[in-house]
Amino acid sequence: MAEHSITLTDRRYMELTGIKNVITFDEEEIILESSPGLIFIVGQGMHITMLNLDEGKVKIEGEVQSFQYKPQGTDIKTRSKNIINRLLK
Numbered sequence: 001m002a003e004h005s006i007t008l009t010d011r012r013y014m015e016l017t018g019i020k021n022v023i024t025f026d027e028e029e030i031i032l033e034s035s036p037g038l039i040f041i042v043g044q045g046m047h048i049t050m051l052n053l054d055e056g057k058v059k060i061e062g063e064v065q066s067f068q069y070k071p072q073g074t075d076i077k078t079r080s081k082n083i084i085n086r087l088l089k
Contacts, residue, residue, distance in 0.1 A: 004035045006067070014041070014060040014067075021053065030060065038070040 004018030016032065023031040025048060030041040046062030
């Protein structure tokens with residue numbers, strides 16, 4: 001298993017390692033696939049400022065309000081519908 005870590009500084013700068021893939025992202029929600037499972041990051045004005053999947057590294061800037069791990073195989077289709085609904089408002 002690849003080493004996984006999260007560093008959050010002042011709730012504005014997040015660095016993650018052990019990332020396998022970016023599932024979806026916008027300014028309010030980012031979903032990443034990591035070695036221990038899916039990571040749902042919720043916030044405002046978030047941007048991925050660095051992405052290197054070969055090394056498994058991601059950097060995010062913006063206001064991070066929460067992040068949560070979900071097990072592999074979690075159905076994210078319902079979350080995707082919420083993103084589409086927000087975009088269509």
